[in-house]
Amino acid sequence: MKNILEIKNLSFKYSEAAPVILDSINMEIAEGSITAIAGLSGCGKSTLAFCMCGAIPKVISGIVSGNIMYKGEDINTKSLPTLAQKIGIVFQDVDNQLFLPTVDAEIAFAPENLCLSYEEIEKIVQEVAAALGIENLKHKNPSLLSGGEKQLVAIASVLSLNPDVIILDEVLSELDKENKTLIINVIKGLQTSGKTIILIDHSIKNLMIADTILLMKAGRLEDRIEVDEDYELLYNKLSDFFLC
Numbered sequence: 001m002k003n004i005l006e007i008k009n010l011s012f013k014y015s016e017a018a019p020v021i022l023d024s025i026n027m028e029i030a031e032g033s034i035t036a037i038a039g040l041s042g043c044g045k046s047t048l049a050f051c052m053c054g055a056i057p058k059v060i061s062g063i064v065s066g067n068i069m070y071k072g073e074d075i076n077t078k079s080l081p082t083l084a085q086k087i088g089i090v091f092q093d094v095d096n097q098l099f100l101p102t103v104d105a106e107i108a109f110a111p112e113n114l115c116l117s118y119e120e121i122e123k124i125v126q127e128v129a130a131a132l133g134i135e136n137l138k139h140k141n142p143s144l145l146s147g148g149e150k151q152l153v154a155i156a157s158v159l160s161l162n163p164d165v166i167i168l169d170e171v172l173s174e175l176d177k178e179n180k181t182l183i184i185n186v187i188k189g190l191q192t193s194g195k196t197i198i199l200i201d202h203s204i205k206n207l208m209i210a211d212t213i214l215l216m217k218a219g220r221l222e223d224r225i226e227v228d229e230d231y232e233l234l235y236n237k238l239s240d241f242f243l244c
């Protein structure tokens, strides 16, 4: 399978005097895969996600070295609006992502910045809401929705730009069993429709939906596991990793 993203020797710290957060990371993300990035809290997963979507260094400053290539091109050469049409992200804190008074305004927000016509934007909002089964939420206030509904709206706001790669930072973490199943099915559906998913998570059960699991420890890539090996062996390997 072709790689859609390649991270080459990426290192990062938030300031000159701050500790190294990402340490010489090399990673490949296969096109059309669900690739999980896992590791203990504080190991640098969200920071890596900020780098992969260009938020670091374009919005959040710091000291970066190395490269992130999207389809062979350095993402640094692209503007943030261009990049958002290729690599979308649902941030770990979904409440920070949703800030408009209605769900349809959230979905329309990014396409509105592309100077599309009213009709084109309406069409995108309809299609994305239908794809995620949230047409009934369109006029609701996102801040009043359940955790699962908020995640769906955040995913919808990202899908409105039709990116090839979607980074989901801990979207399953605070959901009950029913909503978790719902979002997992959405993730699998996105993969079936050709998207590449990067799923940041630390629950072993959630990680099992991935094709590949990348394990991070203290800012470094520790291991790469293809999820085609024996389930029990894999479960034990992941348990050992999270325990030590």
Ligand SMILES: Nc1ncnc2c1ncn2[C@@H]1O[C@H](COP(=O)(O)OP(=O)(O)O)[C@@H](O)[C@H]1O
Pocket: 014, 018, 021, 039, 040, 041, 042, 043, 044, 045, 046, 047, 048
């Ligand atoms: N804006 C920031 N400024 C300085 N340090 C930060 C900032 N954001 C995160 N960190 C630090 O970077 C480290 C990695 O954090 P993070 O990427 O959020 O890890 P994870 O997502 O794996 O929990 C932590 O030590 C955290 O305190």
Ligand SMILES: [Mg+2]
Pocket: 045, 046, 047, 092, 169, 170
């Ligand atoms: Mg995080």
